Amino acid sequence: MKLSRTTGTLAGIATAALALALLIPTFSNQEQPPSWSPAPTPPASSAASSPALDLLAQIPDAGPAPTQPYDRDEFGPRWADVDRNGCDTRNDMLQRDLVDVTFKPNTRDCVVQRGTLHDPYTGETVTFTRISEGYQPTQVDHLIPLSVAWATGAAEWPTDKRLQLANDPSNLQVTTANQVKNDSTPSQWMPVASYACEYSTRYVQVAHAYELAISAADRAALTDTLSRCANTTP
Template identity: 60%
Template sequence: MRRRTGSAITAAAGLVAVAIVAFANLAQDATVVERQVLVPAATSEAPGAVAPESPAPAAPIRTDTGDALAQLEQLTIAEPFSTKKYVRDYFGQRWADVDRNGCDTRNDILARDLTDITFKPGTHDCVVLSGVLYDRYTEETVQFVRVSQGYQPAQADHVVSLYVGWISGAEGWTPEKREQFANDPLNLQITTANQQKGEFTPSRWMPTSATAACEFSARYVMVLYAYDLTIAAVDAAALRSTLTSCSA
């Protein structure tokens, strides 16, 4: 801004003008800062958009066949037994938010096991709408798209089914421990083979791929060991055979 000589009034006016310009520049800078904070939030709310700050999916649960073999030998061998019939409600709310992170367990596991995820707008990156699944049971890569009604091919499978847990020792647990078991990420895996596997144990169902069978067997033992559940002799033999071949 040019400076002028002249009356005191003119000088004062010039000072006022400088102050106005400086104030305007400060206001403009403040506006820019505010927008930089707001833009990511607005972007994440756009329909079908992926939040730019969303964390990458967690790595699959680490398994070690040698450790699993050692844990298998420490399990109690016993035939399945319960004094009353298994009921799903014994394991508490379906897909509870047991870790209190604001998302239910099913969406937590979807976010862990999928890549290229899109979230439902307005759910704080909680409700998964779509993504790509590398199925650790079948070793296939499939597209996941959330459906509100009807059959969903990719489902959350309990590695050790709730029924098997019930007849292997969970009947004697507290309701809180059963709910924790039903929502434990260690015991959950997104797969298209959930219906095929169902409540079968390792002596009756195993992934067809040798690599997938090794990972599944190790996970199965890890769950039993973590919860001090018993195992039938025939299942212990099947797991021992698989894990031994994995370690060879």
Template identity: 50%
Template sequence: MLVLLVGVAAGLGAPVWLDARAAAQHPVTAADLAAGRAALDTLEVKGRAPRTGYEREEFGQRWADVDRNGCDTRNDVLRRDLDDVTLDPATRGCVVLTGTLTDPYTDTVIAFERGERSSEVQIDHVIALADAWQKGAQGWSDERRTAFANDPANLLAVDGSANQSKGAGDAATWLPPNRGYRCAYALRQTTVKAAYGLWVTQAEHDALTREIGRCVVAD
């Protein structure tokens, strides 16, 4: 069964799938699927707005400590998504030094080590910031964009090369190479967009509908 948590940084009540390992390894339940389909039905379908004015800085400081736990968002996500984590004691257990990622996008295991190899594991915005900008976020307040950029509901530790390949793509232009994760990925894209009131293009809606339709429901 997928682990359901709330996008705490945004203070939203819509459920989202946060545990990437559980989602990649287990089929969704009937309740999970029903929630995803209900979210899909709420998404407005219209064209992509111009990218004019988009800069990463429009979404606030990179990896801000929005939950005020003393750690930046990147390290929060690394601690959540990696196994066998070791922490830097000089940072009060905040900075992740090493760990093991079971990557949901490629279904490979990656040994993370802080330093020269840090980029082998990257934190992906499941809904890319540039994509969000073109589908409603440019009309948000600065505070809401910062919350979105740091919301754990929209963040995953993933293989760096897969993240670079995805870029700012939506579900119509990029899906995880690991087909076993595509159902959970589509559900996550759908529920996050619905929670934030972002719209989708027709091609994107078609892709999400197709992948959710392929979900395998647990007995």
């Protein structure tokens, strides 16, 4: 009886082992059991960039203010004829930025008498009429104000370079917002949203071309604007 129970027990164990073997998959030497791994994480999107942002990164930070106070006369006479075309810079800019321009008689098509301005700073359309005295609402603005240029590098320049900046078309814009903007920089003032990208780009291009420094506040404002512009560019 003892032998029979042992034999029966061994037979039962063998039967159970066979059943378990059938349930467990086997793998050849070439096959490996499947392993679990998490799904790959998609790469993070790169930060927005643009040529203007690249230029901005090359512009140095503004240092201490110059000891010599700003004086507009250090930038030469107002609206000089630096390109020797017979017209001063102010009238050159009026011709560039106005449409339907008419000229004062006997000025060799130089002195702008009337015209229409589609003002990029404000988004408004206004009529320019030349007046000989009193306040002229349509003026020529320096994107980088001359006082700011003085404080960020121009104080060390020769006079001819300051004259060039003061009359450089890339740093000039006809607008009715000149008095509102005044000597403000991008951290203090921006044009309407439709022109903010162009304004910021031009500001950076001029600063880079003339090797002017930029304050931390202006760098932050320009970076924010230009980054949003880069993200919305198709």
